[in-house]
Every structure is written in C-alpha cells, then in structure tokens.
Amino acid sequence: MSIYETIQQQAKALGPWLRETRRDFHAHAEGGWCEIRTGSLVARRLTQLGYEVFLGREVCRDASRMGLPTVQRLDAEYQRAMEQGADPEFAPRLRGGFTGVMGVLDCGDGPVVALRFDMDALGVVEAAELSHRPAAEGFRSNNEGVMHACGHDGHTAMGLAVAEVLMNLRDQLHGKIKLLFQPAEEGVRGAKSMVDRGLLDDVDYVIATHMGQRADGVSQVSFTEDGTLATTKLDVTFSGKAAHAAMVPEQGSNALLAAATAVLNLHAIPRSSQGETRINVGTLHAGTGRNVICDRAALELEVRGATTEINDYVERYARRIIQAAAEMHGCSWEITPMGSSPSLQSHPELIKRAESVCRDKLGLRVLSGVKAGASEDFAYMVNAVHEHGGQGMMFHTLSPCAGPFHGRNFDFDEGDMVTGVIAFCGIVADLLQ
Numbered sequence: 219m220s221i222y223e224t225i226q227q228q229a230k231a232l233g234p235w236l237r238e239t240r241r242d243f244h245a246h247a248e249g250g251w252c253e254i255r256t257g258s259l260v261a262r263r264l265t266q267l268g269y270e271v272f273l274g275r276e277v278c279r280d281a282s283r284m285g286l287p288t289v290q291r292l293d294a295e296y297q298r299a300m301e302q303g304a305d306p307e308f309a310p311r312l313r314g315g316f317t318g319v320m321g322v323l324d325c326g327d328g329p330v331v332a333l334r335f336d337m338d339a340l341g342v343v344e345a346a347e348l349s350h351r352p353a354a355e356g357f358r359s360n361n362e363g364v365m366h367a368c369g370h371d372g373h374t375a376m377g378l379a380v381a382e383v384l385m386n387l388r389d390q391l392h393g394k395i396k397l398l399f400q401p402a403e404e405g406v407r408g409a410k411s412m413v414d415r416g417l418l419d420d421v422d423y424v425i426a427t428h429m430g431q432r433a434d435g436v437s438q439v440s441f442t443e444d445g446t447l448a449t450t451k452l453d454v455t456f457s458g459k460a461a462h463a464a465m466v467p468e469q470g471s472n473a474l475l476a477a478a479t480a481v482l483n484l485h486a487i488p489r490s491s492q493g494e495t496r497i498n499v500g501t502l503h504a505g506t507g508r509n510v511i512c513d514r515a516a517l518e519l520e521v522r523g524a525t526t527e528i529n530d531y532v533e534r535y536a537r538r539i540i541q542a543a544a545e546m547h548g549c550s551w552e553i554t555p556m557g558s559s560p561s562l563q564s565h566p567e568l569i570k571r572a573e574s575v576c577r578d579k580l581g582l583r584v585l586s587g588v589k590a591g592a593s594e595d596f597a598y599m600v601n602a603v604h605e606h607g608g609q610g611m612m613f614h615t616l617s618p619c620a621g622p623f624h625g626r627n628f629d630f631d632e633g634d635m636v637t638g639v640i641a642f643c644g645i646v647a648d649l650l651q
C-alpha cells in the first residue's frame with residue numbers, strides 16, 4: 219500500500235473521532251486568548267501521541283500579543299475552563315493569555331514543515347432553533363455569547379487527527395514536523411506572537427487550511443494564489459469635557475460630536491486605484507445623559523487593503539481623520555491597535571505542488587483560482603518563512619456550510635474534516651519523503 223493510500227485509510231477511520239472531538243470543542247467554545255480548555259486538551263493529546271510539546275510562554279511572545287481581554291476576564295474564563303474539564307496538568311501554563319501550543323515530531327534529516335491550526339471562537343450568541351444542527355443534536359455552545367461560528371473547532375480537531383496520522387507514518391518521513399495550535403486568530407491577534415517567539419525561524423514550509431463554502435457541490439479542497447487582505451483593527455476613544463447642556467454648553471467639549479464627525483468621514487475615505495480597500499466602524503458608544511455635553515466616546519473600527527501598502531494608506535488616512543475630528547471639537551483622542559495582519563500571498567510553487575499531490579496522488583477534487591476574500595493573520599507566518607527563502611500557503615477545505623461564516627447558525631458538514639486531514643498529511647508526506 220502506498221503512503222497516500224495509508225493516509226486515506228487512516229484519515230477515514232478517524233472520521234467518527236473527528237466528529238466527536240469537534241463537537242466537544244464546539245460545545246465548549248472559547249474566545250481569543252482564553253483557549254484554556256481547548257489548548258490544554260490539545261497539549262494532552264499531543265503528549266499522549268508522543269509529540270514533544272511546548273506551550274504557553276514557550277510559544278507566545280508576551281509583548282507581541284494583540285487585543286488581550288482584561289485580566290478579570292482572563293481569570294473568569296480560566297475558572298470556567300477548569301470547571302468544564304480543562305486538563306489540570308497543562309492549563310496553568312496557558313493562564314493569563316498564553317494559550318498557544320506546539321507539538322514537534324522529529325523524523326531526522328530533512329526539511330522542517332509547520333502546520334497551523336487556529337483554536338478560537340467568536341463573540342456570537344449561537345442559534346438555539348432546532349433547525350441549527352448543534353442545537354438539535356446537543357452540542358450547542360455551553361458558553362453563552364461565545365460560538366465557533368468560523369469552523370475553528372473543526373480546524374483544531376483536524377490538527378489532532380493530522381498529528382495522529384503523521385505519528386503513525388513517522389518511519390517513512392524525513393524531516394521535522396511542527397504543529398502550531400494558534401490562539402486568537404479572530405481579530406488577527408495571535409499569529410504574530412508565535413512568529414516573534416521564533417517558532418518559524420527554522421521552517422522551510424508552512425501550511426494552513428480554513429473551511430470554505432463549497433459552491434459547486436463536488437470540489438473538496440481549493441487553492442488560490444490570490445491573497446487575503448491586509449488589515450488593522452483600532453480602538454479609538456475621544457475625551458472631551460462635560461458641561462450643562464443648557465446653562466454652559468460653551469464650556470464643554472463634545473466627544474460625541476467628535477466621534478460622529480469621525481465616523482462619517484472615515485467611511486468617506488477615497489478608494490485606492492492600486493487595489494481593494496475596506497473600512498468599517500463597527501461600534502460607537504458615547505454619552506451619559508440627555509442634558510449633559512458628552513465627555514467620552516469610544517469606537518471600534520477596522521481597515522483593510524489588498525496589500526499591506528494599500529492597508530497602510532487607509533490606516534494613515536483614518537488616523538488623520540480621527541485627529542482632525544477630535545481637534546475640531548476641542549477633544550483629545552487615543553488610538554489603540556487591537557490587531558493587525560499583512561496581506562497573505564501563498565507561494566506559487568508550493569501551491570502547484572500541493573495541488574498536484576491532492577489531485578494526482580490523493581484523488582481529491584481540486585478547485586483552483588477562487589478568490590480568497592477576508593483577512594488571516596497566518597500571513598505573518600507565511601511572510602516570516604518567505605523572508606528566509608521558504609514557502610508558505612493556505613488552502614481551503616470545502617464544505618456545504620449552513621449559515622454565513624460568523625453567523626449565529628453557521629455549521630459545516632463534519633465529513634469534510636476527513637478531506638482536510640488527507641490533504642494535510644498527503645502534502646506533508648510529499649514534502650518529507
């Protein structure tokens with residue numbers, strides 16, 4: 219039996235386990251930097267399988283973490299994770315927003331391949347209607363307001379199945395495998411801390427997958443050279459001066475007006491002729507009462523661009539508008555970066571090679587050249603590997619997904635996780651033979 223046939227057989231045998239594991243992660247969804255239960259169970263499984271396991275501060279650089287929740291929130295999430303069955307051996311090392319895990323399998327001389335799996339869920343209240351399968355079949359999120367609405371529960375389960383298959387194949391592989399279980403992909407906050415910790419320094423190939431919507435009914439995986447958008451997430455506060463709205467309005471500085479002026483003008487930033495741009499102000503909170511000049515306003519916004527340069531253009535413009543809007547109304551302002559990612563450009567040679575492995579050696583149905591769309595902080599990892607001459611790429615594992623991504627009734631077909639595991643292991647086998 220060829221190594222590719224072995225991979226197919228083993229991945230298929232793991233189908234029921236993948237389903238069960240994904241459902242467990244789904245029912246215990248955890249947000250970015252709070253993946254205590256998830257991360258500790260990943261660490262335990264990798265240890266059981268025989269991987270050398272690194273976690274916590276060993277894999278996340280403190281100062282490079284972006285968009286951390288408050289200390290109180292981190293503590294509360296830790297307690298909840300412990301109550302929900304986090305592994306007591308590993309959980310303490312993940313505490314305080316150091317929720318990354320890496321498993322290393324050394325198979326002797328050869329290239330170093332890193333695979334990235336993201337573990338975090340979103341701040342979404344999951345649908346409870348019985349038309350939503352997780353609700354109907356009893357694995358809806360126990361954690362109200364936190365939901366795996368982007369399929370990262372599936373990515374994490376796939377990562378552990380990949381770990382098992384590759385461990386079984388280790389005698390036929392030559393090189394080193396690093397499995398990176400990344401925190402806080404949502405909001406593009408986590409990847410940079412793993413890159414800055416040096417985990418990609420010796421890596422020749424880095425690969426990740428994301429679930430994608432299967433449009434044509436037959437394709438199983440998709441590859442594209444088209445990149446994802448670069449992005450920056452900013453929190454902005456305007457500070458003014460409160461005053462009586464009737465007696466001394468001229469003595470106040472109206473932070474609400476500054477913020478409202480900023481919002482309208484942020485959405486009026488000119489497009490770039492160089493490529494796609496996006497801007498969105500997602501939240502705006504201001505004011506304390508009807509008859510009080512507002513002294514504080516806070517908004518959350520994001521900008522995106524087809525390339526890092528185009529994103530920088532929108533961000534610079536946005537910062538200028540925020541400053542001008544504040545000054546216009548005599549307010550001060552503060553801008554806090556909450557997350558960022560460069561654009562992602564997969565390496566054409568690696569795409570070609572992986573595509574041919576999937577099609578010709580694994581017999582998968584491959585879709586090429588679809589547009590990638592959103593943003594993905596895996597870009598930091600790809601760029602780090604490209605910088606020292608390696609190759610990186612992202613592919614999509616396609617599924618007939620229910621509901622929109624990030625929507626309250628998102629779900630995917632669990633059988634498609636097997637396809638992702640086959641693709642990952644086949645590509646690694648090709649690179650390390």
Ligand SMILES: [Zn+2]
Pocket residue numbers: 368369370403428
């Ligand atoms: Zn996602």
